[in-house]
Amino acid sequence: MYGNISIIDKSSKDPLAGEDPNMLEEFEAKIARGEKIEANDWMPKEYRRQLIRMIEQHAHSEIIGALPEGTWITRAPGFRRKMALMAKVQDESGHCQLLYNAAETLGKTREDMINDLISGKSKYSNVFNYPAPTWADTAVIAWLIDASAIINQVTNSKGSYAPYCRALERICMEESFHLRYGYDNVVTLATGTKYQREQVQDALNRWWRPIMHFFGPPDVASVHGEILMRWKVKMASNDDMRQQFFNQYVPKILELGLTIPDENLKKDPETKKWTYSDPDWDEFFRVIKGDGPCNKERIAVRRRAEEEGRWVRAALVKPTMSYAVPLS
């Protein structure tokens, strides 16, 4: 599960500074022809930097994303639901492994990535800083957050960096189970008792804004954005993906007799585009910077797992071991 690179990192003033013009031309021609870039191929420094950041954030989002749902494993309504939720949380943990590996091929070690997550230097998808107060929240997360993640991941799997694309293809295959599982959960509640319907409606009301934030703020035209599109690092604008989500899921939500907590949400019959209320982008930026309802708890849980497992890993290290960057 992952949002988007949401906001393009513009910390490099001149993203192409110091690049060999001939190599750069060859690299861009290769991408324009639809060929993929492998780990050992030549690539501009900015391409490597943006991809490490993006894949690493994606990996962190998978492992942190398992926490709000994992909250309900101990209290799932019934054995079958408990087993299914555990399988989903296991999948998400597996996805983070695949993604850390893809990011490692670009030269950042896994140790450094986990250090940066726990120190707060690296970010992850904003939505996981919100709590899941009821079982119905996990149903809405598994259906609609995973649906959003699939839209994003299918789009990114057509990108230019081969190891990331391969990881995403495997991930999307498993996410399709999550989507069906989530939909089944929401349908069960929405077609159930009055109390169940109220619960799922409340959960949808709570999660609508985080879902709107999921794809990131509307893109502002920039040199960085243009380059990342040309290099097929960013494959679609944040708004295009949000529109795709509306097209696919608004009818399905309404079909269940649920209401969407935004009276301004409607599709313009002429432009075929959805309009929606401003989902408070200030809140989005505030939560990303660390001031969300669960940011501190999420990191504290990761830190504890990291610190308490450390002696096991230390006992396994042998003096003969050496690290090699994964091949692809």
Place this chain on the structure above:
Amino acid sequence: MQVFTSLDPRVNRAELPENPETEFTPKQALDQTQTYEVFHQVKTGAHHTHVGSVHAPTAELALAFAKEQYGRRGQCVSLWVVNSSAIAALDVRDSDIFDSATDKPYREVTAYANTREKIEAFKNKQEA
């Protein structure tokens, strides 16, 4: 010490401090041990193909992790792992060695395409 009050009973039981007294000590090199490349076989009779890599201290554990990551939901019938440092790879800058030499057509299938014409010509000659 202030601890987290969470919706998650497991987090409550862990009594995690809201403001830890010590700074996080960063992971050191090799904390995640070494890397192994994973190859899987989709069905009996097929080649083993590379699917990705795992971190593991030994080959046995690498196989266990590979099974979890690449063999979920019965997607393969066999797995191999090999330490990443044991793989020698050709430098990408040397990839032109795969270009076929223009002066070696005798190694290509297309160099032997006119046998049928010869046979036809031979038959016509015999009939004449």
